[in-house]
Amino acid sequence: MIWAFVPEKVLNDFGIYQIPDRYYSIAIPLWFCVTVLFTLQLYVSVCMWSTPNIESYETLQDKHTILKNPTYSHAMPDSAEQSQNLDDTRFDDLSTP
Numbered sequence: 001m002i003w004a005f006v007p008e009k010v011l012n013d014f015g016i017y018q019i020p021d022r023y024y025s026i027a028i029p030l031w032f033c034v035t036v037l038f039t040l041q042l043y044v045s046v047c048m049w050s051t052p053n054i055e056s057y058e059t060l061q062d063k064h065t066i067l068k069n070p071t072y073s074h075a076m077p078d079s080a081e082q083s084q085n086l087d088d089t090r091f092d093d094l095s096t097p
Helices: 008-013 023-050 079-085 088-095
Strands: none
Touching: none
């Protein structure tokens, strides 16, 4: 990209006679930036398009939900189940000086 900033006479002194048009020194970086921004916008648009509507029944989940893949669940446990899962020995170590 040096050819965009150096005068043509200096390039001719170094034996460089065929150079691209100076238009490409601005156009190629702009094309690259526009392509990146378009790709990011396309990615966000596809993600939003594939997401179910907020009022859809596909977004609801609770303890009675039957999941397609039961090994992975977003459902939150009940507070009683949550308290039983806590390890009391961790809190005993904190309370003793």
